[in-house]
Amino acid sequence: VANIVVFVELHEGRPLPVSLEVLGQARRLSSKLGATLYAAVLMRQAPDAESDALIAALARGGADKVLLLHDEASSPEGASLVWSTAGPAIAHIEDHLAPILFLFGATRGAREVAARAAAHNGSAFLDSASLELGEGGLTLWEGSGARARRLDADLEFPVVATVARGRYDPAACDDDAEVEVVKVAAGAEVEEIGWEAGGAPSQISCPSALMAVASPAAEALGATLDGSQPPDAPVLISLAAELRVALGAHAEGADADLAVVGDASALLAALAQAIGARA
Amino acid sequence: VTPRVFALVDGPGDLDVVRHAVALGDTTVVTAAEGPLAEAVLADALALGARAAVRVWDEVLARADFLGVAQALAATVRQHMGEPSPAAPAPTETAAPGATATPTAAVIVIAGDRGRAAVGPAVAERLSLPHLGQVMRISLRDGRVVVRRRAGGIVHLFAARPPILLCTVGSPTDAPPAPAASAPAAIQSLTLADVGLSATELSHRRRFRPQPGAAPEARPRVVPSIETLVARLDDEGLLRPKGAR
Numbered sequence: 232v233a234n235i236v237v238f239v240e241l242h243e244g245r246p247l248p249v250s251l252e253v254l255g256q257a258r259r260l261s262s263k264l265g266a267t268l269y270a271a272v273l274m275r276q277a278p279d280a281e282s283d284a285l286i287a288a289l290a291r292g293g294a295d296k297v298l299l300l301h302d303e304a305s306s307p308e309g310a311s312l313v314w315s316t317a318g319p320a321i322a323h324i325e326d327h328l329a330p331i332l333f334l335f336g337a338t339r340g341a342r343e344v345a346a347r348a349a350a351h352n353g354s355a356f357l358d359s360a361s362l363e364l365g366e367g368g369l370t371l372w373e374g375s376g377a378r379a380r381r382l383d384a385d386l387e388f389p390v391v392a393t394v395a396r397g398r399y400d401p402a403a404c405d406d407d408a409e410v411e412v413v414k415v416a417a418g419a420e421v422e423e424i425g426w427e428a429g430g431a432p433s434q435i436s437c438p439s440a441l442m443a444v445a446s447p448a449a450e451a452l453g454a455t456l457d458g459s460q461p462p463d464a465p466v467l468i469s470l471a472a473e474l475r476v477a478l479g480a481h482a483e484g485a486d487a488d489l490a491v492v493g494d495a496s497a498l499l500a501a502l503a504q505a506i507g508a509r510a
Numbered sequence: 511v512t513p514r515v516f517a518l519v520d521g522p523g524d525l526d527v528v529r530h531a532v533a534l535g536d537t538t539v540v541t542a543a544e545g546p547l548a549e550a551v552l553a554d555a556l557a558l559g560a561r562a563a564v565r566v567w568d569e570v571l572a573r574a575d576f577l578g579v580a581q582a583l584a585a586t587v588r589q590h591m592g593e594p595s596p597a598a599p600a601p602t603e604t605a606a607p608g609a610t611a612t613p614t615a616a617v618i619v620i621a622g623d624r625g626r627a628a629v630g631p632a633v634a635e636r637l638s639l640p641h642l643g644q645v646m647r648i649s650l651r652d653g654r655v656v657v658r659r660r661a662g663g664i665v666h667l668f669a670a671r672p673p674i675l676l677c678t679v680g681s682p683t684d685a686p687p688a689p690a691a692s693a694p695a696a697i698q699s700l701t702l703a704d705v706g707l708s709a710t711e712l713s714h715r716r717r718f719r720p721q722p723g724a725a726p727e728a729r730p731r732v733v734p735s736i737e738t739l740v741a742r743l744d745d746e747g748l749l750r751p752k753g754a755r
Contacts, residue, residue: 242747249746313668314631315640338746343643346628350577350635355718358626361725372725381723388718396746398728420640421670424656 233266233386236330237294238321240312240340241272244285248401249336251292253394255402256362257334258293263364264386269328270294270408273312273320275305278412290408292401297410298324304417312340314347315421323415325352331386332362337393349391355382360392362399513616513650513672516540516587517560518633519551524622525558526681530648531620532559533682538590539563542571542582552697564590566700570709570716578715580632585705588637591617591673616672618655620648623677634675642668643677 237257239250246254254270261268270289274282278299289297300320306312314321321344325333333348335341337359349356361372361379371390372379375398382390517531517539518524531537539555541548544567552563566586571579621630623643634641646665647658654669657676702708 242745245745247746248742310666311644313642314634315642315670339644342627343631346576346626347631347635347641349628350580350632353577355720356576356626356628357720358628361728363726370725371720372723373720375725375728377724379723379725380720381725382718382720383723384717395728418640421642421668421674423666424669425667426665 233264234269234328234330235261235264235266235332235334236269236271236298236324236328237334238324238341239270239272239289240336240338241274241285244281246270246272246285246288246292247336247338249338249394249396251288251401252397252399253334253336254289254292254294256394256399257332258402258404260332260362260364260369261293261295264369266331268293268295269298269324269330270296271298271300271320271324273300273302273305273317275301275303275307277301277414278410286408286410287406290406291404293404294408297408298328299410299412300324300415301412302415302417304419306423311338312344313421314344316417317344318347319417320415321348322351323413325389329389331389333389333391334360334362335391335393337395341393345391345393352389354389354391355384357382357390357392359395362392362394512536513618513655514538514591516590516617516619517555518583518587518619518621518630519543519555520622520629521547522551522554523624524551525554527620527622527678528555528558528560530645530676530678530682531618534618534620534648534650536561540583540586540590541565542567542579542586544572549697556695556697560695562695563697564700565697566702566705568702568709568712570702570712573716573719574712575715575719576626576628577632577718578712580629580636581712581715582702582705582707583629584633584636585702585707586700587617587619587633589705616653618648618672619675621675621677623679627677630675630677637673637675639673639675640670641675641677642670645676645678646680647682648676648678 235257237250237254239254240247257268260266270292272285272289278301282299286297300323302316302320305316305320324330325348333354335345346356348354357371357373359374361375363370368385371382371392373382374380513535515531515535515537517528517537519527519539519541520543528537528539537560539552539560539562541552543551543565548565552565556563564586566582571582619633619637619639621633623630623645627643631641631643642657642659644659645657646660649656651669654671655674655676656667656669658665658667702712
């Protein structure tokens with residue numbers, strides 16, 4: 232039986248929404264293809280009673296099996312994945328489950344590990360993939376729309392892919408799934424030795440009139456604002472690129488997959504308020 | 511130990527990779543790109559201070575996927591890892607016959623973190639090196655590579671002993687000035703056979719490379735309210751208080 236695996240990232244003990252969206256589409260693909268769907272989670276702590284809620288959420292999200300990979304050396308929950316700590320778990324998945332499809336939500340962490348996962352087992356790699364079932368079976372693309380690139384293969388070889396936020400809907404299944412727990416051990420090749428706020432972030436162009444309200448939001452995103460741009464500078468699009476969302480009138484034709492109807496100042500004010508409430 | 515640095519470049523957009531590399535030490539620039547553009551990029555890299563430039567090429571690479579290209583780059587780096595640094599003094603006449611300079615163990619490979627950001631990690635996999643992406647700054651401290659990489663509003667500091675592969679974003683803030691003009695080093699052109707590969711080994715990777723072909727349009731999903739969007743971003747862990755981990 233073929234295996235499809237979704238690598239699930241957590242935030243505050245819960246699966247990221249994008250992970251559940253990928254899991255949902257993987258559920259639909261698995262049902263059609265007759266594959267077994269695994270939700271794989273890398274955990275720093277050994278599973279305990281509190282893991283039951285996570286397992287139930289992943290089962291409701293469509294997983295046939297939940298694979299809890301326990302590694303004390305893995306990155307703290309919420310920290311972005313890096314290969315030195317997540318790599319052994321990912322290699323374990325590929326070496327033991329040999330998934331025909333190995334899917335990640337398109338997060339910063341996935342950007343760090345997904346391509347290497349593809350290289351590890353010689354897979355094809357698709358960034359921001361579209362995974363569609365039709366009469367002819369499964370078709371895989373990188374991207375969407377007219378600029379997409381199609382992978383002409385009928386899963387004759389394994390494929391590793393990331394999937395953008397908002398691309399698919401989560402599934403709604405019952406909360407029944409088998410659970411496997413595996414202990415893995417990362418090496419200590421790369422050591423995190425500290426952190427600092429700010430740094431040299433990327434730059435967001437912004438009309439000067441929006442600087443005051445945009446600054447807190449941009450800071451939280453690790454970006455600076457460039458007020459030197461002309462007044463029509465596309466702060467909406469710039470922020471959208473950072474957040475991987477599309478906004479209002481700019482949603483049409485955008486690569487990103489979320490949209491909000493509203494203007495920049497409303498969005499930034501809400502973000503600033505949300506961030507300020509946490510500071 | 512003076513690090514031996516390799517910069518992997520694919521086009522003009524990777525010259526910042528060279529700037530990161532030459533700030534660390536003797537740099538060999540490697541590309542698996544085609545034609546005059548590749549030659550121009552390597553020439554620019556030499557002008558930025560790289561000591562040597564190597565181009566490996568075969569027509570099969572034009573159709574290969576990320577991993578085919580990574581295999582060619584990795585084989586080229588591997589072949590040059592054990593060679594003396596291009597900046598090392600030539601063996602003297604008194605050296606024992608057949609003696610060569612001692613290879614440095616401190617190899618740092620630097621690639622760009624642009625676009626799909628797939629080739630760099632794949633080269634690391636082929637060379638069995640640890641790798642880190644989204645690297646903004648690189649420094650050397652007590653024989654270790656210390657890097658700064660940004661995730662959200664936080665800069666994380668990582669340290670590792672070489673060898674390591676780093677995928678960089680942006681320009682280094684402390685890049686050395688371009689060296690005074692001097693006779694440029696020659697660009698070394700290699701075939702796949704020169705680095706121990708064959709076109710046959712890589713030709714199957716063309717099947718793994720996606721080809722242009724329209725896909726269904728991803729319809730933007732409308733979030734009904736600002737509050738919903740903020741909640742969603744919060745659930746994704748994208749909203750963090752300033753200064754928090």
